[in-house]
Amino acid sequence: xxxxxxxxxxxxxxxxxxxxxxxxxxxxxxxxxxxxxxxxxxxxxxxxxxxxxxxxxxxxxxxxxxxxxxxxxxxxxxxxxxxxxxxxxxxxxxxxxxxxxxxxxxxxxxxxxxxxxxxxxxxxxxxxxxxxxxxxxxxxxxxxxxxxxxxxxxxxxxxxxxxxxxxxxxxxxxxxxxxxxxxxxxxxxxxxxxxxxxxxxxxxxxxxxxxxxxxxxxxxxxxxxxxxxxxxxxxxxxxxxxxxxxxxxxxxxxxxxxxxxxxxxxxxxxxxxxxxxxxxxxxxxxxxxxxxxxxxxxxxxxxxxxxxxxxxxxxxxx
Numbered sequence: 001x002x003x004x005x006x007x008x009x010x011x012x013x014x015x016x017x018x019x020x021x022x023x024x025x026x027x028x029x030x031x032x033x034x035x036x037x038x039x040x041x042x043x044x045x046x047x048x049x050x051x052x053x054x055x056x057x058x059x060x061x062x063x064x065x066x067x068x069x070x071x072x073x074x075x076x077x078x079x080x081x082x083x084x085x086x087x088x089x090x091x092x093x094x095x096x097x098x099x100x101x102x103x104x105x106x107x108x109x110x111x112x113x114x115x116x117x118x119x120x121x122x123x124x125x126x127x128x129x130x131x132x133x134x135x136x137x138x139x140x141x142x143x144x145x146x147x148x149x150x151x152x153x154x155x156x157x158x159x160x161x162x163x164x165x166x167x168x169x170x171x172x173x174x175x176x177x178x179x180x181x182x183x184x185x186x187x188x189x190x191x192x193x194x195x196x197x198x199x200x201x202x203x204x205x206x207x208x209x210x211x212x213x214x215x216x217x218x219x220x221x222x223x224x225x226x227x228x229x230x231x232x233x234x235x236x237x238x239x240x241x242x243x244x245x246x247x248x249x250x251x252x253x254x255x256x257x258x259x260x261x262x263x264x265x266x267x268x269x270x271x272x273x274x275x276x277x278x279x280x281x282x283x284x285x286x287x288x289x290x291x292x293x294x295x296x297x298x299x300x301x302x303x304x305x306x307x308x309x310x311x312x313x314x315x316x317x318x
Contacts, residue, residue: 009112010041010091014081015099019052022099026060026067029105033066036109042067044099045085048075073308079181080307082161086170095164102201103162111164111197120192122164124199125156156196159184168192179300231289238282 011029015022026042033040044057046069054071061067070088072081082096093115097103103124111122145157161183165173172190173183188194 006039007093008039008041008091009036009093009095009108010043010089011108012043012045012082012085012089012094012096013099014045014047014078014085014096015049015053015057016047016075016078016081017049017051017053018099019049019056021101022053022056023060025099025101025105026064028101029108030064032105032108038112040066041091043085043088044069045081046071047078047081048072071310071312073310076307078161079183082183083181084307084309086165086173089170092167093164094167094170097162103160104199104201107197107199108164114195114197115164115166118193119195120166120169121187121194122197123156123187123194124160124162124197126158126160127198127200156184156188160201162199163187166192177306179304179306180296181306231292234289238286 013025013029018025022044029042033042042064044060044067046054046057054069057067057069061069070084072084076084085096086094093112095108095111097105107124111124114122165187169187169190169192172192173186176186176190
């Protein structure tokens, strides 16, 4: 498949405020693609950058006819930018990678080769064993363990949004219109033939990661509440446990009355307050879980688009 020049391999590269690094990333990609045996195209998705990134992308597009630009009206987030790129893609093979240089483009030929062998998805997996212990590494491992424990969709630990997709897989993802998007889970959910390709992430050439702790937490919540109803079941299970404790307490008190020892019952203000606080806390937690799901439903039924594309004004774009 990859050996035929009629095959179009398209790279989808979301970018947000990467003016200091995107030129180096493009140069690395260009060195890889120049030696390829297939047609190639680079689609840079500008996710509402506020620095010099748009100008740098325009310069890249003028210098490299294979590069085009899709500009979103504002910053919609990484998952939305990836979705915009996938929706606009035309390649028989689509490779998604970040523009910060941490996803090695030197792996692209191997990924395309694996697609040619019959796989629909080539999912990369970060090799974190050599990385020093950190809160981020610990939290990432905990998230994947939790996700795989409570969800019917298994997500490869250490998976990244650096992957190759066949046109069949891309079309399947485009048929999933949900607003809250966790593409790693969605790619796993479609269940197409998949192969795992380990890689060692590179260092950022410059700048800082745009995935703040707040954005990571939001992505994790989108993943959990989009792919699992376990939080609701946890609330129901705890409610059942509290009901059992209440019945046990009732039986204990009745034993005093039936045994004629009611006078030995001390006023139970502290116990009562403890039970009230526990029950009240669990009710609030249960209502919180339900509220999150209702909020998700509310955002879905509004049918707002995941992203909006800024109209082109005479520049060469997609």
